[in-house]
Amino acid sequence: MTEKISFRDVVKTFPMKGTDFTALNGVSLDIADREFVTVVGPSGCGKSTLLNMAAGLAEPTSGDVLVDGSPVTGPGPDRGVIFQQYALFPWLTVRQNVEFGLRLAGLAADERRKRAEHAIELVDLTDFADALPKTLSGGMKQRCAIARAYAVNPQVLLMDEPFGALDALTRVQLQDQLLDTWSQDKRTVMFITHDVDEAVYLASRVVVMAARPGRIHRIVDVDLPYPRTEEIRLSPEFGRIRNEVWHSVYHQGTAPAAA
Amino acid sequence: MAVITTPRKRATRPRTRRTERRGQVRSLVLNAIALAAGVAVWAVLAALNVESLPGPLAVAQKAGDLIADGTLADDLLASLRRVFTGFALGTALAIPVGFLMGWYPTARGLLEPYVQFFRTIPPLALIPLAIVLMGIGETPKVFVIFLAAFLSCVVAAFQGVVDVDRTLINAARVLGASDRVIFLKVVIPASTPFILVGMRIGLGAAWATVVAAELIAAQEGLGFRMQHAQTYYDLDTIFVGLITIGVLGLVMDRLLLLAERRLTGWQERR
Numbered sequence: 001m002t003e004k005i006s007f008r009d010v011v012k013t014f015p016m017k018g019t020d021f022t023a024l025n026g027v028s029l030d031i032a033d034r035e036f037v038t039v040v041g042p043s044g045c046g047k048s049t050l051l052n053m054a055a056g057l058a059e060p061t062s063g064d065v066l067v068d069g070s071p072v073t074g075p076g077p078d079r080g081v082i083f084q085q086y087a088l089f090p091w092l093t094v095r096q097n098v099e100f101g102l103r104l105a106g107l108a109a110d111e112r113r114k115r116a117e118h119a120i121e122l123v124d125l126t127d128f129a130d131a132l133p134k135t136l137s138g139g140m141k142q143r144c145a146i147a148r149a150y151a152v153n154p155q156v157l158l159m160d161e162p163f164g165a166l167d168a169l170t171r172v173q174l175q176d177q178l179l180d181t182w183s184q185d186k187r188t189v190m191f192i193t194h195d196v197d198e199a200v201y202l203a204s205r206v207v208v209m210a211a212r213p214g215r216i217h218r219i220v221d222v223d224l225p226y227p228r229t230e231e232i233r234l235s236p237e238f239g240r241i242r243n244e245v246w247h248s249v250y251h252q253g254t255a256p257a258a259a
Numbered sequence: 260m261a262v263i264t265t266p267r268k269r270a271t272r273p274r275t276r277r278t279e280r281r282g283q284v285r286s287l288v289l290n291a292i293a294l295a296a297g298v299a300v301w302a303v304l305a306a307l308n309v310e311s312l313p314g315p316l317a318v319a320q321k322a323g324d325l326i327a328d329g330t331l332a333d334d335l336l337a338s339l340r341r342v343f344t345g346f347a348l349g350t351a352l353a354i355p356v357g358f359l360m361g362w363y364p365t366a367r368g369l370l371e372p373y374v375q376f377f378r379t380i381p382p383l384a385l386i387p388l389a390i391v392l393m394g395i396g397e398t399p400k401v402f403v404i405f406l407a408a409f410l411s412c413v414v415a416a417f418q419g420v421v422d423v424d425r426t427l428i429n430a431a432r433v434l435g436a437s438d439r440v441i442f443l444k445v446v447i448p449a450s451t452p453f454i455l456v457g458m459r460i461g462l463g464a465a466w467a468t469v470v471a472a473e474l475i476a477a478q479e480g481l482g483f484r485m486q487h488a489q490t491y492y493d494l495d496t497i498f499v500g501l502i503t504i505g506v507l508g509l510v511m512d513r514l515l516l517l518a519e520r521r522l523t524g525w526q527e528r529r
């Protein structure tokens with residue numbers, strides 16, 4: 001297995017009054033090419049910080065963050081990022097939002113149009129291509145953000161609680177849609193969530209983190225076949241893995257005495 | 260920590276277009292009633308001879324005279340020219356300076372003390388100084404208006420840049436945007452609503468300032484006309500001036516509000 005993303009002994013501290021605050025303490029994790037990994041853990045354990053370092057939006061205080069074996073020096077179109085707050089440009093239509101990255105890539109107008117059209121179709125927003133974000137529901141906004149990321153065809157998708165603000169039904173629909181596209185194009189996905197069900201349903205591995213200081217608590221393998229179906233979601237095996245992850249998230253015991 | 264899913268469905272628009280229209284008509288009717296009542300009270304007060312107040316009819320007649328002999332149009336144009344010159348120069352400078360202050364901490368550090376200091380001085384208080392330094396021509400008047408418009412607008416532009424949502428900037432960065440592109444494609448559009456509000460405040464300030472500036476030294480203009488009328492106890496003309504100033508101020512504000520609506524219609528209103 002080849003590593004797509006590697007975190008090596010990553011430490012991240014934020015300067016605070018008095019002493020520095022350690023957000024991540026010695027995190028090492030390899031994510032294989034085309035793997036779907038989810039990350040769960042209590043709020044404040046450094047999930048977003050970890051993802052932002054892979055995205056190139058933050059730098060590790062010490063340690064290495066590698067993508068394809070080379071250190072991350074900044075954001076790049078090879079890594080698409082999807083934020084919980086959608087982060088759509090509200091003054092642009094769905095189509096213009098999706099074309100934003102394509103424009104920056106210097107694509108010609110007709111090629112841009114074609115790629116955007118395709119991405120919009122993939123997330124089922126064709127009828128809303130010329131709508132402004134303010135007229136869309138939360139689920140549609142996030143689908144637009146996903147299309148915007150897909151359009152530039154990144155090899156890696158970094159998703160930070162993308163479905164966290166959506167209602168349960170929309171969430172399940174988007175999970176299936178995401179797995180659908182992933183099974184076709186097999187990008188590498190790092191997906192943060194606070195929903196244990198979601199973490200198990202999507203991933204081949206669930207990374208469970210612990211807080212204060214932020215670190216990896218456990219990694220749980222999800223030995224369930226793809227495509228994931230409702231049947232799998234309701235199977236006893238799924239339930240067993242879910243319970244295991246649940247347990248390691250909510251009963252982490254006390255932090256180790258030595259940092 | 261509990262696993263919480265917050266259902267945040269978009270609220271369906273609570274008011275349909277029809278009820279919205281009905282609400283507008285209703286408030287227009289109320290406005291008209293209030294206006295008519297105001298004029299009636301004015302007429303009654305004038306009839307009772309309170310403080311030798313001129314009645315609506317006398318004022319209307321005076322307005323007719325001033326329109327007929329072209330005085331009102333001349334004064335109006337003179338005042339408007341000053342306001343627009345000062346306002347245009349003020350906002351044209353305020354927007355780049357505000358952006359600069361919002362984008363570069365160095366620029367902010369250098370400029371903020373001056374902006375904050377001059378903001379505490381009412382522009383009118385600078386008129387004596389402006390007259391001494393620049394004479395009694397057009398320059399000091401336009402300068403004071405310029406300053407009033409500039410100071411209102413620069414703070415808005417600056418605040419607009421500072422308040423740009425960080426996630427929008429990050430979203431652009433991860434799509435490959437450079438600092439220049441982020442500034443042009445994210446910061447400018449995102450701060451437009453702030454700037455337009457600043458321009459409205461700036462225009463109000465400019466309008467308030469022009470009249471006062473003309474009270475002091477001018478040969479024409481609405482402020483001058485009222486000042487001139489004052490020496491002759493010509494209350495009719497003063498009333499015509501006041502009403503003209505009020506109506507024009509309102510019209511200009513509405514026009515900018517309309518522009519604001521058109522340019523920032525993408526905003527989610529809560």
Ligand SMILES: Nc1ncnc2c1ncn2[C@@H]1O[C@H](COP(=O)(O)OP(=O)(O)O)[C@@H](O)[C@H]1O
Nearest residue numbers: 014021023042043044045046047048049050214
């Ligand atoms: N820019 C920052 N400055 C200071 N502290 C920060 C900053 N970003 C994150 N933190 C802190 O680091 C910790 C981890 O944050 P985050 O990665 O957002 O956690 P999570 O996404 O798991 O909820 C939190 O305690 C947070 O307060």
Ligand SMILES: [Mg+2]
Nearest residue numbers: 047048049160
């Ligand atoms: Mg987070």
